[in-house]
């Protein structure tokens with residue numbers, strides 16, 4: 001069923017020829033509405049045309065997409081032009097499904113490993129309440145392990161032996177830093193816990209995973225010097241909405257020492273301008289804390305919010321350009337900071353946002369902010385369930401380890417200040433914020 005279109009035929013014309021003009025035009029309009037790059041749109045049109053040429057009408061579109069991705073694509077010998085990488089085909093056909101059938105769900109898992117990783121991910125999300133970034137990493141490592149052991153074959157748990165696990169980790173450890181090797185072993189240990197909860201016999205397997213030595217305080221956390229920090233902040237010219245947004249995000253990171261996910265998750269309702277206070281709802285540790293709004297950060301946020309794209313999202317920081325108005329992901333925050341490092345001429349070894357988190361801890365302002373937090377009673381506390389987005393449910397009968405892993409389940413605990421808890425109950429609001437007006441903190 002391979003197509004042999006003429007070389008001069010455009011991807012849209014080719015898709016219109018094998019499907020129908022209105023359907024192809026609607027799909028292209030959907031892609032343009034998402035403000036994808038023109039090269040990406042062209043690739044997606046080619047992928048969809050390839051799929052439409054291959055497809056027979058005996059199955060539903062969703063089933064055909066699954067078969068195409070899992071069976072046809074790896075062995076495709078079609079003469080037509082188009083991309084053959086799985087991730088691009090999957091992304092293009094997911095949008096094709098939505099555009100042509102109105103389906104919002106993603107296509108069904110295409111391989112046994114996809115299905116296994118998806119089920120494991122649901123366990124991490126719904127039972128363990130693991131942060132998004134940690135889930136992404138665990139999915140990647142578990143997928144790499146399963147792919148190496150089983151390839152395209154069905155998964156057989158009886159094949160898992162201590163030697164298989166040990167050799168996988170030791171082989172990977174030769175190419176990565178010790179901390180990453182430790183993460184790989186830890187992620188496989190998590191996967192084995194999941195298998196145990198599924199009733200799979202894994203006795204002796206967790207012990208086979210090597211433990212990587214990571215001496216505490218063996219090295220000083222890396223941070224930016226005051227000179228480098230000044231160059232970094234000066235690299236945002238604040239002449240465009242994007243630059244203003246990135247500057248405000250950079251100040252959030254170096255002032256409060258936030259994680260990238262906390263910056264991306266910041267909501268408009270979290271900022272209390274009158275009290276000069278901002279509630280940080282961490283998705284990683286399932287706790288909230290209140291931090292003072294400094295004068296320079298308040299100016300930066302206000303400067304950005306004046307040019308923020310119109311959107312119905314409550315997120316402070318939204319995308320500009322492609323998918324304009326959509327909420328940011330932590331990877332966009334990291335990418336913006338990486339570009340800032342490059343513009344400031346910092347060494348290539350300076351990456352990630354934790355460098356800025358460490359920098360925040362070394363600044364004089366950190367001491368002042370902590371004092372302000374202490375004076376205003378904004379101690380670190382557990383958040384009430386209503387303000388947490390990721391509610392965690394633990395079925396009866398789960399092990400104590402699982403319960404321990406879900407200890408931040410959103411219930412107020414002893415560390416929650418009594419006055420806040422009482423105010424929260426009276427007002428029915430999620431998070432009681434200090435009511436006393438306060439001036440921005442000069443730092």
Ligand SMILES: [Zn+2]
Pocket residue numbers: 002050054072076077078
């Ligand atoms: Zn093909």
